[in-house]
Amino acid sequence: MDELNALADDRALLGRTSTAERVADILRNRIAEGYFPPGTRLSEDSIGGALGVSRNxxxxxxxxxxxxxxxxxxxxxxxxxxxxxxxxxxxxxxxRRMIECAVVRSLGDPPYALDRIAGAVADGQRGAELREWKSVSTANIHFHRELVALARSERTDELMRSVLAELRLAFHVVDDPQRLHEPYLARNLEIVEMLREGRRDTAETLLGEYLDDSREGLVEAYRQRMPKDG
Structure with a gap:
């Protein structure tokens, strides 16, 4: 019921010009935030009623x-x-590696607009202090989304939103979210510091290593979990 109540709150976003694309945006965001875990059946009646949209x-x-x-x-x-x-x-x-590293590589001369990225880092640190690992996960996703936003490309932003929403589905198999997410808080901060200093090449190298390590950790968690579920 919590997820349906949250969708009802989103109903105001639709306004009078409700479209399937706007509904998809809402559902995509809710999936990315973990409201609908993998394997969840989506009820047309419940979701349509919560958002006030037609079945079609x-x-x-x-x-x-x-x-x-x-x-x-x-x-x-x-x-x-x-x-x-x-x-x-x-x-x-x-x-992700192709998109994110390419964005950092293509940045022009500093300074860069880093306020939103730094804000995501701070949100992650606060989440860790409170031991709210879902919040840390969300902050990490926001960090990467805002990093890609430095490219100032609506198409790249749209692609990254979809990729990160799909990534969030993978996080649900992890039994120890602290182990998965906490180590990257310091690495997020280090990337921001390199960008502040205008050291774009170093930031790209750190980001590539970051993504490789994150992939290996998540794949390992998958391989440990999937046999239990199979």
């Missing part, structure tokens, strides 16, 4: 998110949030 609009939104690999339609069962495989995780990180 909702089905089109589901179709869009299925195309983005966030949802899947199972014959005679309905629409579900996808459960990712190890191959999915590997591919997500290949995509």
């Amino acid at each position: 609009t909702l089905r089109e939104s589901f179709r869009l998110l299925t195309h983005e690999r966030l949802l899947e339609h199972q014959l005679n069962r309905g629409v579900f949030v996808r459960v990712l495989s190890v191959d999915d995780v590997e591919d997500i990180y290949r995509t």
